[in-house]
Structures are given as C-alpha cells and as structure tokens.
Amino acid sequence: MIDNCSAILDEFRTIRKTPETYLKNIDKPIIGYFETYVPEEIIAAANMHPLRISPDNAPITIGNSKIESFACPVSINFLDQLLSGKLSFLQGVIFSRYCDSMRGVADIWQENRGKSFYHFIPYPTIATSESINFLSDELEKLAEHISDYFNTKISEEAITEAIRISNKKRLAVLKFYDLVKKGELLISSSDFFAIVSLATIMDSIEYTEKLERFIDQYEPVSNQNFGSNIKVAVSGIMLESMQFFETMDKVGLRMTVDDLMFGSRAFKGLISKEKAGLYQAIAKRYLNKVPCSVKGNLDLRIDELVNDCRESGTKGVIFYIVTFCDSEEAEYPILKKRLLEKKIPVIAIEGGYRISSTGQLLTRLEAFAEQIGERL
Numbered sequence: 001m002i003d004n005c006s007a008i009l010d011e012f013r014t015i016r017k018t019p020e021t022y023l024k025n026i027d028k029p030i031i032g033y034f035e036t037y038v039p040e041e042i043i044a045a046a047n048m049h050p051l052r053i054s055p056d057n058a059p060i061t062i063g064n065s066k067i068e069s070f071a072c073p074v075s076i077n078f079l080d081q082l083l084s085g086k087l088s089f090l091q092g093v094i095f096s097r098y099c100d101s102m103r104g105v106a107d108i109w110q111e112n113r114g115k116s117f118y119h120f121i122p123y124p125t126i127a128t129s130e131s132i133n134f135l136s137d138e139l140e141k142l143a144e145h146i147s148d149y150f151n152t153k154i155s156e157e158a159i160t161e162a163i164r165i166s167n168k169k170r171l172a173v174l175k176f177y178d179l180v181k182k183g184e185l186l187i188s189s190s191d192f193f194a195i196v197s198l199a200t201i202m203d204s205i206e207y208t209e210k211l212e213r214f215i216d217q218y219e220p221v222s223n224q225n226f227g228s229n230i231k232v233a234v235s236g237i238m239l240e241s242m243q244f245f246e247t248m249d250k251v252g253l254r255m256t257v258d259d260l261m262f263g264s265r266a267f268k269g270l271i272s273k274e275k276a277g278l279y280q281a282i283a284k285r286y287l288n289k290v291p292c293s294v295k296g297n298l299d300l301r302i303d304e305l306v307n308d309c310r311e312s313g314t315k316g317v318i319f320y321i322v323t324f325c326d327s328e329e330a331e332y333p334i335l336k337k338r339l340l341e342k343k344i345p346v347i348a349i350e351g352g353y354r355i356s357s358t359g360q361l362l363t364r365l366e367a368f369a370e371q372i373g374e375r376l
Contacts, residue, residue, distance in 0.1 A: 005217040008210055009191060016194035016242070019201055023051070026203065029091040029150070034078055034105075035292070036200065036266040037096045037123055039282050042139060044162040044204065045154045046146050052200035052262060053078060053087065054240045055353035066108050067101075072324050073352035074238045075101035082109050092117020092149075094142070099294045099327060117149050126296035127287035135283035136276070143279075159278045163271045169208045170267040173199055176215060177264060180256050181312035185218055189234075189248040189255040196263050197240060230373050233257035233309055235335070236320035237292055237328060243355045244320070247362055251369045253318075257308040259301065265290040268304070293327035301331075302338050309344055316345040316372040318365075323352055345372050 015022045023030065028049045033040075040050035055077040063080030081087050082105075093113075095106035097120075106120050121138055124131035143154045173196065179185035180192065187195075195214075199207055232253045238261060248255065258264050269289045274281040290304050291297050309317065317339055321328045336346050347368045355361055 005214055005219070008214040008217070009195075011210065012194050012198060012214075013191070015202065016198055019054070019198075022202065023089070030089060031117070031146075032087060032090045032093045034093075034095065034102060035098050036261055037098060037286055037292075037295075038094050038121065039139060039286055040200070040204075041159060041162040041166050041271070041282055042143050042146070042154065043094070044165065045143070045158040046150065046152050047158075048091070048146075048150075049203065050200075051090070053081070053093075054197070054201070055238065056081060056086070057241075057354050067104050070324050071104060072099070072101040072322055074322055075099075075105050077353045078102075079105045079108060083112060090116070092119070094119045094121065096121040097123040098292075099325075101324075117146075119145050124287065125294075127284075132280065132283045132287055135287060136279040139279045139282055156278060159282075163278070163282070165204050165208075167270045169199060169204045170270055172208045172211045172215070173267045176211060177257075177267075179215065179218075181308065183256075183313075184220065185215070186220070186254075188245075189253060190242060190245040192255050192258075193240075193242065193245045196258070200262055200266060230254060230316075230369055231256045231312055231314045232372070233259060233305065233312075233314045233317045234320065235259035235305060235317055236322070237261045237294075237325060238322055238353070239320040240353070241355050243358060244361065247355075247358065247365055248318075250362065251366045252373070253365060253369050256312040257305075257314050259290075259305045259308075261292050264304075264308070265292065293325075293331040298331060298334060302335060305335070306339065306342055306344070309339075309342075314344070316347065316368060318368070319346060319348045321348055321350045323350055 026049045028047060030049045030051050031043045032051050032053045034053050036052065043050035055074050060076055060080045062083050063076040066083065067076060067079055093109065095102065097103065110118055119142055121142060124135055147154050176185070176195065180187060195211065230253050232255055234255050245255070269285055271281050271285040274284060291301055319332055319335070321332060332348060339346050347364065349361065349364060
C-alpha cells in the first residue's frame with residue numbers, strides 16, 4: 001500500500017514540476033483562465049479542458065512594455081506568457097472582472113489575440129439576488145459564445161455531468177484537507193501545494209481518481225518520524241513558487257491549512273440544484289464561495305481562516321502579499337488584527353510571482369518558526 005501511495009505522490013510531484021509535459025497528452029482543446037471565479041463546468045461541458053494558467057518562473061521579456069510597471073507582477077507575467085507565444089497551445093482564454101491589473105491584461109490581449117477565442121465575464125463583486133441573476137445571464141452568454149465559436153453544443157445534460165464531476169473533485173479535495181487538518185494525513189508543505197494546485201490543472205476525472213486512491217492507500221506516519229511539525233496556515237491570492245514551500249519544509253513549517261485563491265477557496269461549497277436552472281446554480285455557488293480580497297464579504301474569509309486554524313491546531317499564519325496588490329494590502333491589517341485577537345501569530349511576506357531572494361525568505365521563515373515553535 002505504501003509503495004502505491006508513494007507512486008501516486010511521485011506522479012503528482014512530476015506533473016507539478018513539468019505541467020507542460022502533462023498537458024501535451026490532453027486530447028481535448030484547452031481553454032485557459034487565470035483565477036478561480038471562471039466556472040470550469042461550462043468549459044468542460046463543451047468537451048474542452050479548463051486550465052488555470054499559473055505564473056511561470058521565467059523573467060519578463062515583453063510584458064513590461066505593454067502595461068504599467070506598478071501593475072501586479074503576476075498579471076505582468078500572465079501578459080508576458082500570452083504575448084510571447086508561450087500559451088499558443090491554448091484554443092482561447094476567458095477573463096473575468098477580477099482586479100484592475102488583470103482587467104488591463106484582458107484589454108491588451110483582446111487587441112493582440114488575433115483570431116483566438118476570447119471572452120470577458122463582467123463579474124459582480126458581491127452576492128445578492130440581483131447579482132446572481134446578472135451573473136447567471138452572463139454565464140449563459142459565455143456558453144453561447146463557446147458554442148458559436150467552436151461550432152459545438154453545450155447541452156443541459158453536459159452541464160449537469162460537468163457539475164457532477166467538479167463537485168466530486170471538490171469533495172475529494174475537501175476530504176484531503178480534512179485529513180491533513182486532523183493530523184490523520186501527514187504531508188510536507190511542498191507536497192501539499194503540489195497536490196492542491198494540480199486540481200485546476202489536471203483533467204478532473206483523472207485527478208479525482210488519483211487523489212481518492214492516494215487517500216485510501218495512505219498509511220499514517222507518526223509525528224516523531226515526520227520532519228515538519230510546526231503547523232501553519234498560508235494565506236494570499238497567488239503563491240505558486242515551489243521554492244517557497246520547500247523553504248517552509250527546510251525550517252520545519254508544515255502547511256495544514258491554506259487560504260489561497262487556487263486552494264481551499266476554490267473548493268469549499270458545492271453547486272446545488274436550483275429551480276431557476278443550471279446557470280443560476282453555478283452563479284450562486286461562485287458568488288457565494290470564500291472570497292478573494294478583490295471581492296466582498298471579508299468577514300467570511302476571516303471566519304473560515306480562523307475556524308480552519310482552530311480545527312487544525314495551527315500555530316501561526318503566513319500571509320504572502322504580491323507586490324502592488326492593493327486589495328491584499330488593504331485587507332491584511334484587518335486580517336492580522338482579527339487573528340491576533342484569537343492569539344494566532346502572523347507574519348507578512350511580500351514578493352512577486354517568483355522568489356527573488358531565497359536567503360532572505362529562509363531567514364524570515366526561520367525566525368517565525370522559532371517564534372511560534374516556542375508555543376508548541
């Protein structure tokens with residue numbers, strides 16, 4: 001059993017390290033998106049592969065020449081990938097109204113995309129009955145656009161099946177989170193990141209099957225035999241540097257909870273049947289999920305993070321703030337205040353889409369580990 005479990009984990013590690021190799025074997029058209037407010041179910045219902053685009057680790061080549069230098073570096077990286085042709089394997093991309101920097105990327109790509117598929121979803125910020133109705137209509141327009149452009153049909157049956165597949169994946173990921181929180185599944189921060197981040201990169205059916213087998217075949221390891229024993233949470237929008245999580249492992253910090261855009265926020269909450277129809281059901285779920293800082297309902301984000309920390313016995317929270325991310329910079333003081341009131345230590349680390357100074361990061365994480373390690 002252990003050998004099988006290790007083999008699955010090795011597969012996850014390999015795919016996370018070289019996702020481009022994995023994607024070459026996808027036998028469907030690939031549609032890219034950049035954040036988890038774009039409903040993957042509609043893309044999947046068109047028999048296409050929904051792919052959340054990740055920042056790569058390459059230096060910027062032409063992105064800086066097209067957008068202001070004080071834009072979010074993650075957004076600049078996305079634009080650079082688009083303009084340089086690195087994402088030419090995509091059949092198209094879908095943007096939503098996420099933040100000002102990504103809005104700029106969407107506008108620039110619309111002018112430079114040639115004939116490739118492009119769609120922009122004018123996303124509401126808060127969840128009300130009116131905004132859910134509005135988004136429902138916009139998602140139906142998205143489905144119609146995909147159908148017309150690719151000369152395909154998105155039926156209600158196909159959407160229903162796509163919802164079932166995505167919900168099953170969410171349940172598998174949430175079970176993984178629950179086992180990690182309870183200490184019944186011990187895993188390093190870097191492996192935690194690899195497994196969770198692949199849920200929006202790999203084929204949903206394949207990913208769910210592998211994750212379920214990994215969970216079923218996992219055999220507990222005692223804390224004494226596990227190197228990273230200081231439980232922490234990681235919060236932010238975009239943090240996809242394997243180097244960051246490997247540095248956490250080096251200093252003995254074990255991520256048992258996350259509050260990341262592609263992490264727990266992407267999976268909490270299933271799509272339930274609605275009398276008003278499938279698009280209404282999808283809109284309701286996506287508008288009511290745990291929000292990023294660019295959306296409303298900060299209290300929900302804080303409450304979820306505090307509850308997860310309590311359930312897991314987390315000793316501290318690491319906030320990763322992307323440089324020039326105004327929304328995260330605005331929310332961080334509130335999040336910090338609320339967590340300190342609950343006696344949960346916090347540290348904020350600012351950076352770009354890749355780690356520029358590993359020595360500085362190592363020093364700061366070592367200091368935080370020493371601080372909260374004394375509370376064990």
